[in-house]
Amino acid sequence: MRPRIETGHRRLERIALDPLARTTTSYYLFVLFLVAVVAWGFYAYVTQIRWGLVTTGMRDQVFWGIYMVNFVFFIGISHAGTLISAILRVTQASWRTPITRMAEMITVVAISIGALMPIIDMGRPERVWHMIAFGRFQSPLLWDIISITSYLTGSLVYLYLPAIPDLALMRDRLGRDASAIKRKIYTWLAVGWRNTPEQRHRLEKAIGIMAVTIIPIAVSVHTVVSYVFSMTLRPGWNSTVFGVYFVIGAIFSGIASLLIVMALFRKFYHLEEFITARHFRNLGYLMLVALLVYFYLTVGEYLTTGYKLEIEDKHLLELLLVGESAGWFWFFVVAGLVIPAVLIIVRRGPVIPRMLIAAVLVNAAMWVKRFLILVPSLQVPLMPFEFGAYRPTWVEWSITAAAFAAFILIFAIFAKVMPLISVWEVAEEMESAEHATLEAVERPSGTLEEAEGMGGSAAQRRLEETQS
Amino acid sequence: MPDKQDGKKLGRRQFLKWSAGAGLAAVLSSPFLPVLNPVKAANVPLPGPSHDTSHSNEGGDPKKVRAWTMVVDLKKCDGCVTIDAPPQCTQACIDGHFAPKGQEWIQIFGVDLPGGGQSFLPVPCYQCENAPCVNVCPVAATYHNEDGVVLIDHKRCIGCRMCMAACPYHRRFFNWAAPEVPPEAALAHYSPLYPVPAVKGTVIKCMFCAHFLRDGKLPYCVAGCPMKALYMGDRNEDIASNGVEVVQLSKFLDENDAFRWKEGLGTQPRVWYLPGHGQNFNRHASDPRPLKRPVWNWGGDGYNYQIEPLTWKRRPNETKD
Numbered sequence A: 001m002r003p004r005i006e007t008g009h010r011r012l013e014r015i016a017l018d019p020l021a022r023t024t025t026s027y028y029l030f031v032l033f034l035v036a037v038v039a040w041g042f043y044a045y046v047t048q049i050r051w052g053l054v055t056t057g058m059r060d061q062v063f064w065g066i067y068m069v070n071f072v073f074f075i076g077i078s079h080a081g082t083l084i085s086a087i088l089r090v091t092q093a094s095w096r097t098p099i100t101r102m103a104e105m106i107t108v109v110a111i112s113i114g115a116l117m118p119i120i121d122m123g124r125p126e127r128v129w130h131m132i133a134f135g136r137f138q139s140p141l142l143w144d145i146i147s148i149t150s151y152l153t154g155s156l157v158y159l160y161l162p163a164i165p166d167l168a169l170m171r172d173r174l175g176r177d178a179s180a181i182k183r184k185i186y187t188w189l190a191v192g193w194r195n196t197p198e199q200r201h202r203l204e205k206a207i208g209i210m211a212v213t214i215i216p217i218a219v220s221v222h223t224v225v226s227y228v229f230s231m232t233l234r235p236g237w238n239s240t241v242f243g244v245y246f247v248i249g250a251i252f253s254g255i256a257s258l259l260i261v262m263a264l265f266r267k268f269y270h271l272e273e274f275i276t277a278r279h280f281r282n283l284g285y286l287m288l289v290a291l292l293v294y295f296y297l298t299v300g301e302y303l304t305t306g307y308k309l310e311i312e313d314k315h316l317l318e319l320l321l322v323g324e325s326a327g328w329f330w331f332f333v334v335a336g337l338v339i340p341a342v343l344i345i346v347r348r349g350p351v352i353p354r355m356l357i358a359a360v361l362v363n364a365a366m367w368v369k370r371f372l373i374l375v376p377s378l379q380v381p382l383m384p385f386e387f388g389a390y391r392p393t394w395v396e397w398s399i400t401a402a403a404f405a406a407f408i409l410i411f412a413i414f415a416k417v418m419p420l421i422s423v424w425e426v427a428e429e430m431e432s433a434e435h436a437t438l439e440a441v442e443r444p445s446g447t448l449e450e451a452e453g454m455g456g457s458a459a460q461r462r463l464e465e466t467q468s
Numbered sequence B: 001m002p003d004k005q006d007g008k009k010l011g012r013r014q015f016l017k018w019s020a021g022a023g024l025a026a027v028l029s030s031p032f033l034p035v036l037n038p039v040k041a042a043n044v045p046l047p048g049p050s051h052d053t054s055h056s057n058e059g060g061d062p063k064k065v066r067a068w069t070m071v072v073d074l075k076k077c078d079g080c081v082t083i084d085a086p087p088q089c090t091q092a093c094i095d096g097h098f099a100p101k102g103q104e105w106i107q108i109f110g111v112d113l114p115g116g117g118q119s120f121l122p123v124p125c126y127q128c129e130n131a132p133c134v135n136v137c138p139v140a141a142t143y144h145n146e147d148g149v150v151l152i153d154h155k156r157c158i159g160c161r162m163c164m165a166a167c168p169y170h171r172r173f174f175n176w177a178a179p180e181v182p183p184e185a186a187l188a189h190y191s192p193l194y195p196v197p198a199v200k201g202t203v204i205k206c207m208f209c210a211h212f213l214r215d216g217k218l219p220y221c222v223a224g225c226p227m228k229a230l231y232m233g234d235r236n237e238d239i240a241s242n243g244v245e246v247v248q249l250s251k252f253l254d255e256n257d258a259f260r261w262k263e264g265l266g267t268q269p270r271v272w273y274l275p276g277h278g279q280n281f282n283r284h285a286s287d288p289r290p291l292k293r294p295v296w297n298w299g300g301d302g303y304n305y306q307i308e309p310l311t312w313k314r315r316p317n318e319t320k321d
Helices: A002-021 A025-051 A066-077 A079-090 A094-121 A140-173 A180-189 A197-230 A242-268 A277-308 A311-322 A326-345 A351-379 A394-417 A423-442 A448-453 A458-467 B002-036 B038-042 B088-097 B132-136 B162-166 B183-187 B220-224 B249-255
Strands: B068-073 B107-112 B118-123 B142-144 B150-152 B230-234 B239-241 B271-274
Touching (some): A002 A140, A002 A394, A002 A423, A025 A394, A066 A094, A066 A197, A066 A351, A066 A394, A079 A094, A079 A140, A079 A197, A079 A242, A094 A140, A094 A242, A094 A277, A094 A394, A094 A423, A140 A197, A140 A423, A197 A242, A197 B162, A242 A277, A242 A351, A277 A311, A277 A326, A277 A351, A311 A326, A311 A351, A326 A351, B088 B220, B220 B230, B230 B249
Parallel strands (some): B068 B271
Antiparallel strands (some): B107 B118, B230 B239
């Protein structure tokens, strides 16, 4: 059996490190396109700085717009990393290993982009340091700053720690022609990793501590993001359930983002052998759980306010259910809840395209849902006057497009400096799977089939699933 | 000799320990400093002629704590429709503060009456005692001054608009662009009590003309009201005036069934209304004449223009930025 493990290991390394070694022209073209979009967004931002927020569609009544929608959206998808890598690690779900790296990357990139959004939204961005110099803990915005910076720091550490053995691997596999600076960086980042049992033990311990630490931080982040809204006396925002509602929504869209990222990288970087239908199926079920909870909370939110029908809530519900925003609201219900649920439950057709379609729909619908949480609440008049109106301008759309482009761009660059799957963890899992098979075979009473049923030959099963 | 050396060594080590400890303590405690000192951060005296000495000399004892309160007698408020003019309180406020176009710091709303008629409701900032806007400000740019007025320090405001989200009366405005103001606005000395000229990218609102009150002068709106429907007073001294009569505030409120807008929210506004629909000036509740819009004498089109991409020609406020 030994040689087979070695081959598998080598094959894993080859496939995982391939994107780092080889870069195609279409990659450069794609990056160039993304850079162009980001540059256009930068031009839009310069325009906004020059003239002020008058260049946006926001005005005194609807004074927050799609910048804040993006903020909630990006902070939301950042929960992918925590859920997959921390929760699944703590619960020791071994199937997570090939997708943890991507999940953690989503987290780090999404928080960074998301945290920029309120700064872009500020009237005086040059005074952002006032938040630290004169910060008041009574303000929900300061809670945001504290928990988001903690989350970013924690996620960076949590991305880095499990990457150390892989960085050491890259240090060792660098070709002779690799530049000195590249070698220096990888050597520095690998912090002298030699894969000794003691190092291994310490690393596992550190990762374990971080996994447990990061879960409450992640929950706190989206809770306080919701508090920015629910600490106010506005219809639709003045709600006690908002913390949970936002956390569940974040996990929901986080899983959807991870599914999209997985499907794309699987295709472009030929990771079919490691990211299999099983991962899509399992994540699909997790997404279904989040979907059902989110559906439950949505019904609860609108039923309780709609039953009592306070006048401002009445205005809001009319806007959402039958009025101006009704098209978007029912789009959210159908495309974000009904169709994805059907796609996950009705197991007909190949699983990966099904999950990809469901995930794309969920992410689009969740962006719309954040818009519906934000904007119609602000349109409702609080004094006896007319409803407000909001239509984002080209500046806002450009900056939004740039934010998404920057998200993909950082990802594309990440993929060139670090393996997209955690090589050492997958190798470890393969090894332990092989051992399980060996043990099962050696056991006199057991059969090979039984052993496979117990989750034995992972490699074999992967091959089967790749074909399906 | 060895002893001495040891002593020296110990001393240096001790020193290093001490300084490291002090540095660590400073670093660790720095995030908590705002907690220890939140109110002081807000009340740092600001430069500007209207803040302390120049205005408070005439107003008697500068140490006396005031509780400025406004009373609006709706029996006298006809929305200025009977004199066929825009609401004169709003107009006086705009002219006095060079309020950027579109901002009505005191605004008149038409309130539907049960029988199909309409009454008018002048709404300044309510200067709530339990002000939601003050609670949420992340940088203490908006705060209560010693007389209970909610002010904004436009040199500190970061323009996050959290206070606008918190205000349940929609009484805060944002300077979406460099404000269009007449040239004479440049002569004003800015202070949170008299935020003129308005600062781009910050939140602005009515501040009860706090720069006048300590001098014993009435706010622009109170002085500007031709019907004398607005009263300004001090709850601590239990007195209020509309410029022609002086009333005992507590009795005046009680005997005229005063109420506050959205009392149930618990924000405790400092503005009271006496119910009515302008009947003192023979305005009928069913009078169909609508409110007239106030005017901004210095032109411009407010914040209603939008900037299109890649148009390199000169734009309307090119020179003002």
